[in-house]
């Protein structure tokens with residue numbers, strides 16, 4: 231797997247879809263290319279006084295819309311190829327859910343478990359400073375968010391660092407996924423996993439697809455396995471269980487466990503917090519290695535860790551009927567084609583995990599208008615709030631009733647507002663890609679790419695070329 235090239239994989243999927251578009255080769259390569267790639271190194275003074283040099287990246291894939299938007303990853307897997315691939319996926323993902331941002335991504339090649347909290351704060355602040363120096367962050371330029379290995383805490387440090395060096399009114403909008411008191415929005419933490427749930431639920435409603443898979447329509451009673459119990463995996467699992475599905479297998483860093491009678495997710499999370507591992511939980515059976523449970527018999531497999539997890543080494547052993555790509559790029563091109571051929575339904579990453587950026591968009595809008603969602607005593611705030619509701623209606627085809635509007639504009643309805651916007655967005659986007667898939671007799675990934683290419687291409691076409 232050492233010759234694995236993630237950006238090539240994204241571009242292969244793009245090329246497959248581009249055949250169905252009306253754009254010429256020049257415009258297609260303009261969509262595909264990464265507009266700006268920034269690689270930098272900086273020193274960290276460790277708690278013990280040692281100096282360590284760290285390597286970071288920020289890639290802005292597409293400036294057809296600004297700001298660009300995408301998470302920041304702390305992982306040993308971070309490199310230029312991965313960051314470019316993830317930035318490109320962000321462009322296509324935003325287009326699929328009609329969120330008006332170009333794609334971006336960033337990361338630092340570290341294992342966060344090897345650093346103290348103080349060290350992580352220094353790393354995050356220095357990384358932010360490097361982005362500020364080069365104009366790779368700002369409410370109208372490029373807006374980071376959490377990704378693998380980062381969360382609200384890191385986003386708070388990013389905002390604070392940005393604010394020390396910029397006094398603009400809307401500085402809160404320079405990053406999303408922040409803690410609520412720092413301008414975050416209710417529902418962002420769980421948004422990606424919740425979006426995964428909405429997406430899987432939509433896919434399971436399709437009677438024809440379910441019949442082809444030998445499954446009943448609906449989520450009720452479907453068994454699933456999740457890889458990665460982090461932000462996305464935990465929340466996806468939580469809402470899938472609430473929706474009637476049964477968790478029967480979990481893969482984490484330390485190994486994998488299986489119990490066909492079902493696994494209690496909350497108790498497992500507590501157990502892992504206490505013991506540092508999922509191994510030994512309840513009546514679960516420990517599997518021989520951490521990837522083994524991906525091959526277990528189940529209806530739905532939810533990879534929610536990193537890319538390249540379902541590949542030529544294990545594809546022939548994967549038994550799941552539905553692969554729900556909560557992570558970015560978990561399935562290689564070869565494995566995708568193999569699984570599709572044997573009749574599996576793959577719900578692609580560039581649709582399925584778009585819930586995070588959708589709610590980040592709501593957070594960014596909230597920060598830009600300096601509006602406090604929830605209690606809206608002031609007329610001006612209520613007006614801005616209505617505007618935001620209008621935007622949500624626009625992107626999601628959702629119409630709020632007068633009663634709902636009253637409740638949202640006067641009560642503590644931020645979470646409900648965000649959640650209904652997210653739900654409608656995921657439903658509408660699924661319908662769009664499913665229609666394209668049926669029209670051209672293509673798979674869902676190709677349909678999602680085609681949907682994005684059509685939208686981004688139309689913008690480039692209208693924009694012309696400067697000078």
Ligand SMILES: NC(=O)c1ccc[n+]([C@@H]2O[C@H](COP(=O)([O-])OP(=O)(O)OC[C@H]3O[C@@H](n4cnc5c(N)ncnc54)[C@H](O)[C@@H]3O)[C@@H](O)[C@H]2O)c1
Pocket residue numbers: 301376377378379380422457458459460461462463481482483520534535536537556557558559583584586587
């Ligand atoms: N956080 C977001 O809002 C967001 C949005 C869109 C996409 N994603 C994608 O979702 C994936 C997960 O991101 P996250 O934010 O949940 O990260 P996270 O750091 O919160 O969680 C990842 C989890 O995966 C586990 N893990 C790592 N390697 C593993 C392995 N080989 N087997 C099993 N488990 C393993 C880690 O221990 C951790 O618990 C990434 O691909 C990310 O790009 C995240």
